[in-house]
Amino acid sequence: KNQVEQSPQSLIILEGKNCTLQCNYTVSPFSNLRWYKQDTGRGPVSLTIMTFSENTKSNGRYTATLDADTKQSSLHITASQLSDSASYICVVSAPDSNYQLIWGAGTKLIIKP
């Protein structure tokens, strides 16, 4: 069964610190992997998108890595800010005709001043 698992479930860090969120998936084959940021009560917003041939992708202070061999991805946040408090969701796309997305449960990140 295609699954996407994320860890930790929640994380609290101090403003200015770095953190890394993990995503393991069993989707195979897969088309691409995305990281979304979802603020409380808002719709998810895409941070990065990587195909199976890409190892890393950056978007400002966000850097995503992908190891297609071990089926693992990580999202590293540098110099965290209070506005980074949100849920971060790993989403894997299977290459079927409907382009369905398989969603992880997300990691809830809280940045404390």
Next chain:
Amino acid sequence: DSGVTQTPKHLITATGQRVTLRCSPRSGDLSVYWYQQSLDQGLQFLIQYYNGEERAKGNILERFSAQQFPDLHSELNLSSLELGDSALYFCASRAPGQKNEQFFGPGTRLTVL
């Protein structure tokens, strides 16, 4: 602003009632996806439409139905509402192209009393 609009923003109703949620996709996007997100839960895929036709079904209850109209807007109909149907309902539209990114609307918060 993702370009996806949803109305209404909030909806409060009673058990047993029926409601209709509306979504307008981004200009040029043919696909519409509906998701349900209960409190502190991940997004659950409900149903997808492409250019007016149903493409895929997820965990959608029989009490729920949807359609996509010729102008590409979509409606999600929820009937015989139960307390457990209280949730955020998101609509997303898919960008054409290889990476198949979905753009999310602001959501409709449904409260069933």
